[in-house]
Amino acid sequence: MNERERDEHDNAPTNNADAEAKATDVEQASDADDAARPLDEALRERLRATAGQGERRTLTALARELSQLPADRARVALEVSAALAGVGLRVSRAFLRAVPAAARVLSADDLRAWGELGRRLASADAETGVSFFNAGVAELRVVPEAARALLFQICTRQLTLSTAVAIETFARAPAIAQTTSDAELLTSVFNVTLEIARRSATHSADFLNQTPHVFAHLAKFETVQTKIAHAALALAAAFAVRAGGVASDLWATLPTATENLSADQVLALFAQTE
Numbered sequence: 399m400n401e402r403e404r405d406e407h408d409n410a411p412t413n414n415a416d417a418e419a420k421a422t423d424v425e426q427a428s429d430a431d432d433a434a435r436p437l438d439e440a441l442r443e444r445l446r447a448t449a450g451q452g453e454r455r456t457l458t459a460l461a462r463e464l465s466q467l468p469a470d471r472a473r474v475a476l477e478v479s480a481a482l483a484g485v486g487l488r489v490s491r492a493f494l495r496a497v498p499a500a501a502r503v504l505s506a507d508d509l510r511a512w513g514e515l516g517r518r519l520a521s522a523d524a525e526t527g528v529s530f531f532n533a534g535v536a537e538l539r540v541v542p543e544a545a546r547a548l549l550f551q552i553c554t555r556q557l558t559l560s561t562a563v564a565i566e567t568f569a570r571a572p573a574i575a576q577t578t579s580d581a582e583l584l585t586s587v588f589n590v591t592l593e594i595a596r597r598s599a600t601h602s603a604d605f606l607n608q609t610p611h612v613f614a615h616l617a618k619f620e621t622v623q624t625k626i627a628h629a630a631l632a633l634a635a636a637f638a639v640r641a642g643g644v645a646s647d648l649w650a651t652l653p654t655a656t657e658n659l660s661a662d663q664v665l666a667l668f669a670q671t672e
Contacts, residue, residue: 461494470506471497478513482520485527489520492531500535505543511550518557519565526561537572542581548588552595552602559599567603577610580624586631593638594645601643605634608649615653622661629668636672 464472482490520527556564595602637645
């Protein structure tokens with residue numbers, strides 16, 4: 399085997415791997431195009447019925463850029479944008495412009511939930527919907543995915559009762575998420591908030607907004623802080639199921655009620671109260 403043959407032989411695995419990677423990329427792009435094509439046609443039909451020529455060009459160009467996204471997100475984005483076009487073209491345009499950045503943060507399911515939340519906001523007030531999409535979702539990076547899905551459910555529930563409360567909750571959630579590094583604990587907080595929101599938007603927002611103060615107080619228990627926090631949330635969850643907003647009142651009084659108690663006394667108090 400001469401030197402050239404040896405080089406070709408040595409490089410063969412690398413070349414094959416590169417070829418396979420390129421083939422995979424092409425296949426994924428093809429899948430995205432195939433998935434998006436019928437929806438792209440649906441969007442075009444909606445635009446022909448509602449938009450002027452210039453607006454159609456803008457929205458169609460934005461829709462084409464979605465082909466750069468993973469297939470599942472591209473499909474969801476086109477579905478949502480078509481639905482938004484029926485609410486308002488400015489709303490659909492704001493969504494399409496925000497999608498590429500949002501798709502780097504959100505899963506396909508979260509992208510759909512975000513779009514649906516914006517659609518509901520826009521149905522009540524188009525400008526609010528536009529502002530919602532313009533704000534993007536970059537700050538949601540700090541919210542774990544499981545808690546993020548609950549956040550969209552909370553805001554959707556609150557929205558049926560109060561638009562202002564839903565918008566505030568969505569905006570404040572990232573800061574609240576940063577008060578704990580325990581994803582399971584944060585998910586429990588959002589689960590209780592969702593249960594309260596079934597009855598009261600205001601009380602659910604109050605519960606969420608009080609959480610940083612409660613967690614700061616529980617930090618004094620140091621090594622058993624997480625154990626006590628989970629016990630406190632279990633108690634709050636029981637109250638939320640039975641009496642809705644009363645759980646928010648309980649949460650607000652927890653720091654004062656446990657101020658001079660030891661960890662064992664706090665756990666005993668929670669057990670007796672529940």
